[in-house]
Amino acid sequence: MNDFSMLAHKRRSIRDFEDRSVQESLLKEIITESCLAPNAQNSQPWNFIIVHNRSLIRKLSDESKKNILERIDADPGTSLKKYQEILKIEEFNVFYNAPCLIYVAGPRQVRSLQVDCALWACYFMLSAASRGLGSCWVDLGADIRDPQLLKEIGLPQGYRIVAPIIVGYPKRIPAPPERNTPRVLKIVS
């Protein structure tokens, strides 16, 4: 196995963290390295918000839960429906009490925004794992609408959060989730 293979096998989505903060300088090193990710037209539409404040992280979790529950009520056929029960549990923190939350965001009108930020996030999760940190993309934490909270995190108007990523030192490394055999639909020689 080469080095990347080992890292790909080692990286896990981490949802259980030590009660220990992540140094700002280390975070910035990882964020900078992740900007080496491929992206459309080298436009690098990614922007970052870093939240260490646990009470704010909690408020962001509550806000996103509330908004997603409203979306489920408005459209009971949505695929979000499967999260309804867990989102109703008041103590449930979508960010799993992580010591740090990073939002990756960019201008809504950028056509490639979602894909570019996903590629950035992929590099981030690998780069963090290569340094002994754990992370997880928490899609349930992206639905922030409250003007006061948007101001607190400094999201500019017209920007969209693509990926909320929690990061910290793993307390427990979960077993690898099972993977299917790749579904190759066709090979044309």
Added chain:
Amino acid sequence: MNDFSMLAHKRRSIRDFEDRSVQESLLKEIITESCLAPNAQNSQPWNFIIVHNRSLIRKLSDESKKNILERIDADPGTSLKKYQEILKIEEFNVFYNAPCLIYVAGPRQVRSLQVDCALWACYFMLSAASRGLGSCWVDLGADIRDPQLLKEIGLPQGYRIVAPIIVGYPKRIPAPPERNTPRVLKIVS
């Protein structure tokens, strides 16, 4: 620099390939490794189409160019407009005469399809680079609608191509594109 840092710095988007095909077994090794990518709910919605046939790759390029040009005609305000001139050049192959093209695709109704496939593609590009191969996500090659061509590549009804990725042995490694200093909008301590 750790191993991932070196790989992140080494990987480039490659658009100039040696006239040498990629072994099927090596491709499958990379495809399988890339399925270790994180994805929503471990749903792994990714499916793969592998095209080695250069005349089919050329036809897919022509089809996608034609369709994107039609979209530009129908909506001159689109951000695709900037590609109009190059797409009109008959000899221009959006796949840069690569020896192999991989389509990553999945069911349209999967909410996380685009992001999951982007994360898969990210692993693929890194895994390929770690083995000395070059690759590039070619968004201009995704717009395939002709029923005969869709049949030739075996795309099931209701599936959407997320990422067309070309892969081969690099003839020339381009200089690294410049990267901006990360834009950190706010740090909340």
